[in-house]
Amino acid sequence: MDLAAVFTRRDPAPLAARLKADTGLDVPVLALAEAENWRERLDAVILCGGSATDLPVQTPEFAAKFNVVDSFDTHARIPEHFQNVDAAAKQGGHLALISAGWDPGMFSLNRLYANAILPEGRDYTFWGRGVSQGHSDAIRRLKGVKNAKQYTVPVDSALEAVRSGTNPELSTRDKHTRECFVVLEEGADAARIEQEIKTMPNYFADYNTTVHFLGEEEFLRDHGGMAHGGIVLRSGLTGGGHRHLIEYSLRLDSNPEFTGSVLAACARAVCRMFAAGERGCRTVFDVPPACFSPQSAEELRASLL
Amino acid sequence: MDLAAVFTRRDPAPLAARLKADTGLDVPVLALAEAENWRERLDAVILCGGSATDLPVQTPEFAAKFNVVDSFDTHARIPEHFQNVDAAAKQGGHLALISAGWDPGMFSLNRLYANAILPEGRDYTFWGRGVSQGHSDAIRRLKGVKNAKQYTVPVDSALEAVRSGTNPELSTRDKHTRECFVVLEEGADAARIEQEIKTMPNYFADYNTTVHFLGEEEFLRDHGGMAHGGIVLRSGLTGGGHRHLIEYSLRLDSNPEFTGSVLAACARAVCRMFAAGERGCRTVFDVPPACFSPQSAEELRASLL
Numbered sequence: 001m002d003l004a005a006v007f008t009r010r011d012p013a014p015l016a017a018r019l020k021a022d023t024g025l026d027v028p029v030l031a032l033a034e035a036e037n038w039r040e041r042l043d044a045v046i047l048c049g050g051s052a053t054d055l056p057v058q059t060p061e062f063a064a065k066f067n068v069v070d071s072f073d074t075h076a077r078i079p080e081h082f083q084n085v086d087a088a089a090k091q092g093g094h095l096a097l098i099s100a101g102w103d104p105g106m107f108s109l110n111r112l113y114a115n116a117i118l119p120e121g122r123d124y125t126f127w128g129r130g131v132s133q134g135h136s137d138a139i140r141r142l143k144g145v146k147n148a149k150q151y152t153v154p155v156d157s158a159l160e161a162v163r164s165g166t167n168p169e170l171s172t173r174d175k176h177t178r179e180c181f182v183v184l185e186e187g188a189d190a191a192r193i194e195q196e197i198k199t200m201p202n203y204f205a206d207y208n209t210t211v212h213f214l215g216e217e218e219f220l221r222d223h224g225g226m227a228h229g230g231i232v233l234r235s236g237l238t239g240g241g242h243r244h245l246i247e248y249s250l251r252l253d254s255n256p257e258f259t260g261s262v263l264a265a266c267a268r269a270v271c272r273m274f275a276a277g278e279r280g281c282r283t284v285f286d287v288p289p290a291c292f293s294p295q296s297a298e299e300l301r302a303s304l305l
Numbered sequence: 306m307d308l309a310a311v312f313t314r315r316d317p318a319p320l321a322a323r324l325k326a327d328t329g330l331d332v333p334v335l336a337l338a339e340a341e342n343w344r345e346r347l348d349a350v351i352l353c354g355g356s357a358t359d360l361p362v363q364t365p366e367f368a369a370k371f372n373v374v375d376s377f378d379t380h381a382r383i384p385e386h387f388q389n390v391d392a393a394a395k396q397g398g399h400l401a402l403i404s405a406g407w408d409p410g411m412f413s414l415n416r417l418y419a420n421a422i423l424p425e426g427r428d429y430t431f432w433g434r435g436v437s438q439g440h441s442d443a444i445r446r447l448k449g450v451k452n453a454k455q456y457t458v459p460v461d462s463a464l465e466a467v468r469s470g471t472n473p474e475l476s477t478r479d480k481h482t483r484e485c486f487v488v489l490e491e492g493a494d495a496a497r498i499e500q501e502i503k504t505m506p507n508y509f510a511d512y513n514t515t516v517h518f519l520g521e522e523e524f525l526r527d528h529g530g531m532a533h534g535g536i537v538l539r540s541g542l543t544g545g546g547h548r549h550l551i552e553y554s555l556r557l558d559s560n561p562e563f564t565g566s567v568l569a570a571c572a573r574a575v576c577r578m579f580a581a582g583e584r585g586c587r588t589v590f591d592v593p594p595a596c597f598s599p600q601s602a603e604e605l606r607a608s609l610l
């Protein structure tokens with residue numbers, strides 16, 4: 001697998017210099033509009049835009065011209081996105097794989113396998129401890145906030161209740177707490193900002209939220225990372241009344257690097273499935289697992305089965 | 306999905322009575338030779354024989370006449386078994402899925418996904434705490450042993466070393482201990498038997514093994530279960546030097562019931578893939594995950610992705 005080119009809406013030159021400095025890769029970095037001229041040279045395109053406004057437009061547009069992979073993660077809008085991308089990919093004779101990454105993605109796969117094996121049971125997904133980009137942004141938009149980072153933290157006692165096999169009913173508040181680290185602008189009203197965070201609908205109002213104010217130096221030193229992770233569990237019964245627990249967990253020092261690694265494996269799968277004649281839109285649910293691996297079917301059976 | 310019939314090498318009548326008493330199912334229980342007459346009525350056959358001598362013969366034989374699923378688990382002989390079953394299934398125009406269950410099976414899938422995502426890393430598989438049928442049998446074959454059960458136990462400190470991300474080099478002895486519960490026949494020599502267990506090549510000689518002798522009543526009361534489970538981990542690095550840990554674990558109160566549930570989901574997948582025109586032998590590596598689920602692709606995308 002080779003990285004052929006990077007297409008960007010930013011100024012390409014500084015990005016090319018940074019890519020080379022960070023990775024040693026001497027790869028063309030080009031304006032987004034140039035992608036059109038690379039149609040014969042790219043086996044697959046990985047779309048790295050955001051789910052709110054980029055991907056709903058970009059993925060259908062690119063799927064008409066390229067095989068594509070995206071990480072569209074607005075769960076409620078996946079069916080609509082799927083339809084749009086499917087139509088575009090079929091029209092252009094290409095293959096698209098949407099909503100890849102870890103959730104949706106690896107967590108989804110584990111929910112699916114666990115549900116198929118244990119039809120009588122209950123699913124639980126815990127996120128964290130990790131940085132929520134969306135919640136950090138929401139805090140940064142408040143007047144008087146200079147910088148902020150929000151950590152989603154699973155509640156240990158809720159996790160233990162699930163593991164004990166009691167299949168507890170857990171509310172939003174029971175499962176996660178939210179921890180906020182905030183740098184104030186000079187003269188900002190800390191009490192007002194804390195109140196605004198804790199009562200913010202959708203983002204914080206339904207959670208037990210703690211807010212810490214700190215200096216910028218300390219913030220940059222201690223909260224620069226993008227670690228994340230989480231746990232998917234299914235607890236269920238089989239016919240003879242026996243209980244089983246299936247648990248999948250990720251501990252990621254860098255959310256974007258791990259997500260990128262999943263997308264790279266997905267690009268490999270897309271190329272293989274395209275070569276086998278598949279066209280239209282797919283998700284990880286449709287991909288034979290062997291397609292993600294660089295090893296042959298024979299090697300996989302001999303070494304990993 | 307309906308259970309159409311059970312075919313057995315034992316006397317069918319008592320088995321039918323027991324099946325009805327245990328489950329309420331009023332299903333034909335028939336001599337194995339009768340399966341031949343059911344070729345038009347069975348969408349898939351789940352083979353429940355042992356890997357040592359049953360499945361190497363039965364799976365190719367049945368794959369020539371039926372769509373089949375087996376749980377062949379002698380890892381080293383999977384390539385050979387695959388070839389035999391593939392040839393038979395292709396000749397008969399059927400589809401076979403071999404080596405399903407949890408290891409090989411769900412653990413294999415998790416090794417494959419984790420390797421595809423984190424090509425630079427290291428795999429670890431821990432089994433237990435749980436009953437090893439093969440090791441229990443090996444003890445029961447010793448002269449003077451009336452009954453025995455062997456538990457495979459993962460070593461906590463080894464597991465913690467893996468989770469810490471140090472990618473330790475772990476020997477067989479480092480990863481698991483073996484705990485044996487033995488009922489002696491009257492007058493048997495406990496010291497001799499303990500020595501024979503601890504020095505038994507392949508089974509116990511490479512492990513730290515403890516042997517407990519106990520009375521039959523206590524044995525039946527405390528060691529009647531078939532619980533098992535284990536953990537598959539992959540610890541690896543991505544390009545920017547960040548570390549990631551992927552962990553999949555199973556805690557099963559009944560190994561045979563859970564394995565049966567995996568095989569039932571595999572039978573569903575085999576029927577779907579057969580209907581789509583697939584013939585020959587497959588493993589879980591080749592099965593699009595959605596095929597295991599009773600839900601439609603649309604439902605899965607809307608509910609589990």
